[in-house]
Amino acid sequence: MLTINDLTRRFGDKKAVDAVSFHIERPAMVGIIGRSGAGKSTLLRMLNRLTDASAGRIVFDGQDITALRGRDRRAWQSRCAMIFQQFNLVPRMDVVSNVLYGTLNRRSTLATMFNLYPTADIRRAIGILDRLGIAEQAPKRAEALSGGQQQRVAIARALMQDPAIILADEPIASLDPMNARIVMDALRRIHEEDGRMVVCNLHTLDTARTYCDRIIGMRDGRVVFDGSPAQLTTGVARDIYGAGADFSEAATSTDIETLDRHQYERGKARALV
Numbered sequence: 001m002l003t004i005n006d007l008t009r010r011f012g013d014k015k016a017v018d019a020v021s022f023h024i025e026r027p028a029m030v031g032i033i034g035r036s037g038a039g040k041s042t043l044l045r046m047l048n049r050l051t052d053a054s055a056g057r058i059v060f061d062g063q064d065i066t067a068l069r070g071r072d073r074r075a076w077q078s079r080c081a082m083i084f085q086q087f088n089l090v091p092r093m094d095v096v097s098n099v100l101y102g103t104l105n106r107r108s109t110l111a112t113m114f115n116l117y118p119t120a121d122i123r124r125a126i127g128i129l130d131r132l133g134i135a136e137q138a139p140k141r142a143e144a145l146s147g148g149q150q151q152r153v154a155i156a157r158a159l160m161q162d163p164a165i166i167l168a169d170e171p172i173a174s175l176d177p178m179n180a181r182i183v184m185d186a187l188r189r190i191h192e193e194d195g196r197m198v199v200c201n202l203h204t205l206d207t208a209r210t211y212c213d214r215i216i217g218m219r220d221g222r223v224v225f226d227g228s229p230a231q232l233t234t235g236v237a238r239d240i241y242g243a244g245a246d247f248s249e250a251a252t253s254t255d256i257e258t259l260d261r262h263q264y265e266r267g268k269a270r271a272l273v
């Protein structure tokens, strides 16, 4: 299905992504973890063709994605929708119009300029919002919604493209634990019910373990772990994060209780010094 072969991206002398190779056989939910700067975003952006690869290949269902240009590249970007940490909605525009933006690639410039959307598309947008539990927010401006609601609008906009793959770049990094759970539940449900592949960059180990079928760990641009949630032990996590013996999983957790405990324990350790 999706094969990545020796994919590399250089920025000057630095290899942000360094000869990454993996194969995803079926529409799985895959988590990519690693410390800040490990190359997770660059990898996702290359998959979506927002960033060009310096070397290597991406092949999806037999098609060489790395070679696509112009219209073909835009068509790929529709099949492989991207969700970002900061939602990337138009804040002053209403929720339905933000969702309808997901159809932009297949509409004429004139229709876009005059905000003309076919009724069927509007119905579909509202249906998707309903599925994500936020249909009643449809007429509101995007900026009036909570972060968790805004991220669900971004997911709805992605679904409007009917993508084969959803790429989510730190989709819960700006959210509180409760909203993080709602958004991850939504992504998991979309994966299970629609059979869409979801590839998700995550900062937090517990989220990756809970929601993903497979986890890829990156360090300094390279894949250093590729396995199941059960194989991602604390020792493996320590290697991925390049941390010392004092590495605590709590430092990468979204769970409030774990975070509280971690802060408490750090405070206690400081008090002892």
Ligand SMILES: Nc1ncnc2c1ncn2[C@@H]1O[C@H](COP(=O)(O)OP(=O)(O)OP(=O)(O)O)[C@@H](O)[C@H]1O
Residues within 6 Å of the ligand: 011, 014, 015, 016, 034, 035, 036, 037, 038, 039, 040, 041, 042, 043
């Ligand atoms: N446009 C760019 N120009 C120069 N260097 C870049 C650019 N984009 C990324 N980098 C560098 O490439 C490396 C990988 O960055 P990337 O954003 O992919 O990491 P990341 O794992 O997604 O980190 P984070 O979790 O902080 O988003 C970093 O050292 C970063 O500074």
